[in-house]
Amino acid sequence: MSNEGDWVFDPFMGVGSTAIAALTHNRKAIGAEIMEDFYEITLERIRLAEEGKLRVRPMDREVYDPDSSNQYIPPKNVEIGQLNQNRLFDRNNKDGSK
Numbered sequence: 001m002s003n004e005g006d007w008v009f010d011p012f013m014g015v016g017s018t019a020i021a022a023l024t025h026n027r028k029a030i031g032a033e034i035m036e037d038f039y040e041i042t043l044e045r046i047r048l049a050e051e052g053k054l055r056v057r058p059m060d061r062e063v064y065d066p067d068s069s070n071q072y073i074p075p076k077n078v079e080i081g082q083l084n085q086n087r088l089f090d091r092n093n094k095d096g097s098k
Helices: 017-024 036-050
Strands: 007-010 028-031 054-056 076-078
Touching: 007 017, 017 028, 017 036, 036 054
Parallel strands: 007 028
Antiparallel strands: 054 076
């Protein structure tokens, strides 16, 4: 429900799934998370996505069902681009300011 370049806000960021999806689809992402472990996981996932190494379940792959004999569709790597050639955030500054 947004356009390319729009901001996507996730007030309960968790491990950054919404941010990754937004960045993958050329949106800007902002979020809030009080659990530092989740925040660190988000940073790592975004770093991996920047490098094209973040593995995700493709949309055409069903969630695992041990009773199913569906054809196996392997995970795929996603890559996010640099919007306006800028870093997504400063990893040395946890409040996100520059």
